[in-house]
Amino acid sequence: MFLLVIILYIIIIFLESIPLLKEKNRGKTIVYFSLIIFSMIISILISLGIQLPSPSNLIKNMIISIFGKNN
């Protein structure tokens, strides 16, 4: 199943990076590739079923610690 995710991402990268590389703007290429590789890693982890830590727990604990439980 995660092979499908990898294939999909490679197709997207091929389609999108050709006009981007033609522009020859280093900053744009670096930002784009770092974001898409980060997104690809998270997609692969989700498709493998690994439970990623969710920030909503952290925020809820922060708010309960500031404002008290029965707010």
Place this chain on the structure above:
Amino acid sequence: MNNEAISERQGIILIILFILGTTLLLAPSGAAKQDAWIAIIIAYSWAIILLLIFSRILSLYPGKDLFDILQIVMGKFIGKIISILMIWFVFHDGALIMRNLSDFTNTLVFTNTPVIVPMAFFTILLIWGLKEGIEVIGRWSEFFIWIVILLFIIYTTLSLSEMDINRLKPILNGGVTPLLKGTFSCFSYPFGEIVVFTMVFSNISKIKNYSKTFMVGLGLGGLIIFIATLCNLLVLGSETISRVYFPSILAISLIHVGQMFQRMEMGAILVFLVCVFVKAIICLFAVCNGISKVFGFNDYRFIATPVTLLMFNFSTFVYISTMEMSAWTAIAWPYYSFFFEVIIPLVVFILVEIKSIRSATKNIIK
């Protein structure tokens, strides 16, 4: 990118569809029980003050959005850090919206389909809309607002036979405290989220009068939400609303007028999809705009795909279940979003006013 512009009318329509967003389906002021309609009126009056602050900030620096103003007023480094905080808030908000839509699709519409299938189509539409630009979205929304309003009027009129005014009584039964809690939660969602529009209205050259756009949009959007909440309360009663995840669909499925007008939920799902699409794409537009401004580019279209895919991935793991989402929305969301929607713009407003007073006195001294 610099020659795209939306008119005032399209800005007003975008604000209306944004406010309608997910609130037509969920019930934001559930804590106030049967006084939710009073809560919305009070929250609307608070929101007017907040939106006047936003329009004042934007009109002092025409043609610039919140990220530019933050970097001008607070210096580059602190401005970029606070921009990153605001980008994170809007990103989290967008992930909540997509999670709402995927829960709704999974629970009510396509129960046996894996939830990734309709969400993948939605993601493709979002990426396509972002690459076309906000002008296309403005023109599209100018057409679809009429469908939304028409269906809304039809549903409200047809559900008149199910209404019972005794469900609104007793008024102020629990005292003022539940009413204030409901007002606070209704103020931060949906009215406070209009802060996203301060990050969007940058290169829109046709809007001369920001306060008129914000006020008219808020007024019409607030009116529709007020009527929708009142209808839900009158048809269902506050006990049922607190037990159901999607009260409006239940209210519409109770419509039973003659042979033809039964089980009309499909129209409500269409309305919901249009509003959620506009809300998600404006949030994504703000995030893409922010990321490109923080890194110093003036083009936002090249990162549309990774940001949308990231938001889609994030929406799958941000909550474990629908119950956790309801609990989080009731407990943590009002306080968490109050910081980003009110406190940061208030600080920017004070700094902007100090700067303008100082430059005005400098001109007088010269």
